[in-house]
Amino acid sequence: MARSLLALAKTLCFILHVQSCTCGEAEIIGGEKVKAHSLPHMALLYNSKGNPVCGGTLLSSKWVLSAAHCIQSMICTVRLGVDTVKNSKTDGFVQNRTVARQYQHPCYNADTKIHDLWLLKLSQAVEETMAIKYLPLANTIPDPKEGTICMVAGWGMVNVCIKEMSDDLMSANVTVIKRETCNLTKYKNTKYTITSDMVCAGAVDENPDVRDACSGDSGGPLMCNGVQVGITSFGIGCANRTKPGVYAFLSKQHIDWINETMKNESYSEECPTQ
Structure with a gap:
């Protein structure tokens, strides 16, 4: 009986979560x-309260690609080389960088979710190691x-x-x-x-x-x-x-924006009316 009730509770929990997410x-x-450091391009983004909230990709020594809607979380720090979050402050493989500048795709639309791209420029270059690698596009x-x-x-x-x-x-x-x-x-x-x-x-x-x-x-x-x-x-x-x-x-348009932003930190585009 106890097992049946437990199974029912798990089912109800799943249903409620799906409906409320x-x-x-x-x-x-x-x-x-994931095997430790087998995805060395992964970045972990932290908000102003010091909590991890989003992921990202390390494209080069100073640039991380993420999603535009993550800007709502007020990202202040990017942590590279993270295996486990709890050990990330003492793990010798981890490198922490503050965010110097942020560039949201100019055509991002929160209502339609199109062009959900965001570039973060780090305050200091990241050093490549066995645990941290760039993943150029x-x-x-x-x-x-x-x-x-x-x-x-x-x-x-x-x-x-x-x-x-x-x-x-x-x-x-x-x-x-x-x-x-x-x-x-x-x-x-x-x-x-x-x-x-x-x-x-x-x-x-x-x-x-x-x-x-x-x-x-x-x-x-x-x-x-x-x-x-x-x-x-x-x-x-x-x-x-x-x-x-x-x-x-x-897409090509997105890659062009990424490359131009990283190169010149500016990009002009006429966005379609949504």
Whole structure:
């Protein structure tokens, strides 16, 4: 009887979480712990209170790429080389940097979630080590095809009933789903339209262990065939088969903005009316 009640409680907890989860949050559900320092490009972003809130990618010695909606968290510090969060202050591999400047994509729209990109310039260059490596972007990134298996990683929540970030860096595999499919009523991810500047990815088979990037993984990279193709952006609920995660796609326009901003720290673009 006790086991039955426990199972019922877990089920109710999952349902309530899925119904109440807000958009603009992302976490690793159903993933596995990453081997120490095997993803040396991962960055962990801390707010003004000293709490980890988002992920990111170290593109060069002074630049980190993340998601524009993370700006709401007032990011002040970036930590590189983190294996476990609790040990990050004393771990000799970790390098801490304050944020000198921040550049939100000029066309980011919080209402539609398009162009969810954010660049952070660090106050001091990061030194490459065995635990910290840069991950420069390719000049052009092919649109990932339906069925492509990709990886998402971060320190976000690992349990829908425990709203705490993971102490360990976690990763999970997700499958790319066609935008047309994600925009169908069955798969509709909240009120947002999945555009050509987004990638939709989640679970497509009958495996009951649904893996998902669903609060804490926002801004982290979506890696396909070893190449970063996107940034964890938004979703509804967690590990919900009919609500796949959505990622900002690193289109040519986005890559041009990133390169120009890092080079000249300025970028002019006429944004479409939303």
